[in-house]
Amino acid sequence: MNKTIETILQHRSIRSFTDQRLTEEEIRVLVESAQSASTSSYIQAYSIIGVTDQSKKRELAALAGNQPYVEKNGHLFVFCADLYRHDKIAGNKGEDVKASLEGTETFMVSVIDAALAAQNMAIAAESMGLGICYIGGIRNDLEKVAEILKTPEYVLPLFGFVVGHPANPSSKKPRLPFEHIYHENTYNVDEGDFQKHLTAYDETISSYYENRTNGKRADKWTEQITQNLKEPKRTYMHRFVKEKGFNKR
């Protein structure tokens, strides 16, 4: 196994960082790593906003659910789906491409583009010995995020991303069994396999929590998932993305 795959397989989210800021050079390497990811038909439909202003970081931390690591980290990035430049470019050439930009297809393209870039940044950061954590919590209030970061039309903040020097170790969370994620030739809907995989996985997860909490927790994954999905979250999203110009048709 090579060093890169070791880094990938050792991933765990880090939620506690030292005060050490990333250097300009580190930020540049991370952003250039992000930019090297594949991009659909060369569209490059994303932007990355680095947040260094401490009051902005505090506001973002508050709306993301008061997670202290959103405020205290080596650097905070916000990844955005971005079609602003495409709209402008076409407009400058006298073309109206809104019908394209506003489609669900282009929405998917821009979200995928941004995510591929972010994951390149994650691996680059971890290969440098830094820790990372995605901050989906900023989607609690994207209206506010857009205000704080002054994003224009056709820009949709998707998630935050913190990087820094880890202060505390954390442990790798086991993933669903290979057989449950990976199908061959057709999607396997066999009930028996389904239950077998999930029963085994629930046991893995229970022991994982038991070990980590000295027996205080023994949650099963299927219970966590059901619990999390009971109440629809962020129901404003359907409206909001349209208001920003995405996913309208």
Add this chain to the structure above:
Amino acid sequence: MNKTIETILQHRSIRSFTDQRLTEEEIRVLVESAQSASTSSYIQAYSIIGVTDQSKKRELAALAGNQPYVEKNGHLFVFCADLYRHDKIAGNKGEDVKASLEGTETFMVSVIDAALAAQNMAIAAESMGLGICYIGGIRNDLEKVAEILKTPEYVLPLFGFVVGHPANPSSKKPRLPFEHIYHENTYNVDEGDFQKHLTAYDETISSYYENRTNGKRADKWTEQITQNLKEPKRTYMHRFVKEKGFNKR
């Protein structure tokens, strides 16, 4: 610069592969690398379908725009946003979580989850000396893709992904200037900066094509982008993702 970052920065899409198939072991390492990516609230909302059946590969290649490398490669994966298991799990516990699953928020979560996993696979593959290419072309006809792969409700194929031993080298395509992708604290809408970045980038891209084609092509990026976006593509997507249970509310 470490080896992993070198791999990341050296990325180029590979569209021509030798006949050498990936081994079972390689496939497993790639899928496990994919699974190690971050996942929103541990939801693991994606699946990966490996396609080895030659007639299925041929069908997918045809609908993806007759790209020969979709048929001829070391292995073809199809990444899907997947909430099927979540629906089943909750159903088995007597809970109805459809309101959650069908929201735009969860649609975004599942698309991001799948993309993060795919990009981990890309870096893992490239670190092994393999080449990769994303196949957005399968979105030409997802109805057909879903039929071929027999995906159930709440599963949305997003893109194909080919891996293999490169037969021909290809060259790294320059990305937008760092300053154009990366903003600090607020999104920069300055017209002057915008034009300056894009003029410089258009020149870079023109020379890139001129060098590669011995002067036969000298496209500018802003022209390509405008051209590509003139006609809305895959306009069925808005309807289709809803039919599959995503992005409905």
